[in-house]
Amino acid sequence: MITRIKAAFIIGYADGDHRILPDAELVHEDDTILFVGRGYTGPIDREIDAGLSIVSPGFIDLNALADIDHAIFDSWHGADTRLGLLWSEEYLRDHAPVFTPEQERFRREFALAQVARNGITTLMPIAAESYLDWCEDYDDLANTASAVEAIGLRAYLGPSYRTHVPYTDGERVLLHEDEQKGLDGLAEAIRFAKDHDGRADGRIRAALLPARIETQTERTLRLTRQAADELGIPVRLHAAQGLSEVETMLARTGLRPLPYLHSIGFLAERTFIPHAWTVPGHRHMPPEFGDGDDLALLAESGTSVIFCPIPSAHYGSVLEDYDSYRARGIRVVMGTDSAPPDMIRGLDLAMAMQKSSTADRAAAQAGDLFRSATLDPADALGRPDLGRLAPGCQADYFVLDLTGPHLGPYADPIRTMVLNADGRDINRVVVAGRTVVEDGEIVTVDTSDHRRRAQEFLDHYIASLSLSDHARRPTEELLPPSFPFA
Numbered sequence: 001m002i003t004r005i006k007a008a009f010i011i012g013y014a015d016g017d018h019r020i021l022p023d024a025e026l027v028h029e030d031d032t033i034l035f036v037g038r039g040y041t042g043p044i045d046r047e048i049d050a051g052l053s054i055v056s057p058g059f060i061d062l063n064a065l066a067d068i069d070h071a072i073f074d075s076w077h078g079a080d081t082r083l084g085l086l087w088s089e090e091y092l093r094d095h096a097p098v099f100t101p102e103q104e105r106f107r108r109e110f111a112l113a114q115v116a117r118n119g120i121t122t123l124m125p126i127a128a129e130s131y132l133d134w135c136e137d138y139d140d141l142a143n144t145a146s147a148v149e150a151i152g153l154r155a156y157l158g159p160s161y162r163t164h165v166p167y168t169d170g171e172r173v174l175l176h177e178d179e180q181k182g183l184d185g186l187a188e189a190i191r192f193a194k195d196h197d198g199r200a201d202g203r204i205r206a207a208l209l210p211a212r213i214e215t216q217t218e219r220t221l222r223l224t225r226q227a228a229d230e231l232g233i234p235v236r237l238h239a240a241q242g243l244s245e246v247e248t249m250l251a252r253t254g255l256r257p258l259p260y261l262h263s264i265g266f267l268a269e270r271t272f273i274p275h276a277w278t279v280p281g282h283r284h285m286p287p288e289f290g291d292g293d294d295l296a297l298l299a300e301s302g303t304s305v306i307f308c309p310i311p312s313a314h315y316g317s318v319l320e321d322y323d324s325y326r327a328r329g330i331r332v333v334m335g336t337d338s339a340p341p342d343m344i345r346g347l348d349l350a351m352a353m354q355k356s357s358t359a360d361r362a363a364a365q366a367g368d369l370f371r372s373a374t375l376d377p378a379d380a381l382g383r384p385d386l387g388r389l390a391p392g393c394q395a396d397y398f399v400l401d402l403t404g405p406h407l408g409p410y411a412d413p414i415r416t417m418v419l420n421a422d423g424r425d426i427n428r429v430v431v432a433g434r435t436v437v438e439d440g441e442i443v444t445v446d447t448s449d450h451r452r453r454a455q456e457f458l459d460h461y462i463a464s465l466s467l468s469d470h471a472r473r474p475t476e477e478l479l480p481p482s483f484p485f486a
Contacts, residue, residue, distance in 0.1 A: 007050040009413040012036040013388035028395035031433035058121025058396040059343040060377035063335025066111045066125030075314040087167040088470035098131035098464045105143045118423035119398035122154040136160045138188045149200040152436040156207040161185025162215035170470040182220045213239040234270040241275035258294040267301035274306040277319040299329040304380040309350035310338040333377035342423035366418040399428035
């Protein structure tokens, strides 16, 4: 099947970078792009005229929330209730998973459908662990792989694992260690990689996705590095994302997170560190955390940083600054890590945060941010067939409608997309040549009951927090509404 789509703007690719092609066309045969430009004269089986639209390479989201939203209830707490969202000592000793396997499967299906609607064609998932028995497992990610395959997305998958779980005694945040559980989780992740890498005609690839650095032992980190190298798959580790984490790692190892990872040989190509903002020189880093050039360690090793502006803003942190990281030779790629997983909103927020933090109107140019959501993550994954629209590349793209009255007039299509649009303006998404979203709706799976089931999931999730709260406070006390209900 040869498909031609015409649009007011095609974001093509030539000479190593994106190119804006007005009044152009994209032609692909099944999953492979044949032509990008004007005046194609070959055979056509299907014709699509997208009109006043942008045809863009699909976004690549390497920290995509494959879960039901939690920022609604955990991103605004003060000191009096914040500890109530952690496991209590009693709950740590005796608890069961909050949800049934069927409910957990649904939350994956719902979240991945949201990812697709927002023009994200390739993802690496992230999810909450607080409602699980300990961490993700093989079956959970096998179900995720099934949902990815059914919807038609492209994904890098693996169950998370950890050796420590945070809990509270009502006054402090503590870490309970069980290294064997982390080692068992790593073994499951390796088994998953061997069983599922290459599934769905190659759209599903494996990755090792350990949980945060402070929830690992040195043994699990070294074994993760070794396994990733032997299997030839990417690895992602959340690190340098908070001051308490830095304090923990200094007490445990005598080193800040990034120098510690460098010391054990963890930093490398195809390695991704979400957030990575707690480095010397940052305005919020206490001087007692020491000095040094942590960014040089990232640059020299080829490690990529995942910039997640939406959760950073929600939880009060900021990468400082995006342009200086890139100028140092660090590849910065984008993650949404939020619900909805609106990459366009994330790019807009990233631009605003960087302009504010640097007091520089020229900071975080739209073109650079767009590269960080397309070309740069593709290159970091070693996938020159993704993140760009060029002959021989995968037919992964979305169509963004510019006719909505809320958008108003348009100028440069990339700046218009980032500054004026959002994910709701995406009306068509194609992955490997297959239409996944049409007229803004998922067409590969039935999502008619998603809203109802997602609300039931969230209501259950919120109600469960009273059970794990150290003070066993009722929901209305632990999560008071913004205004009283009348």
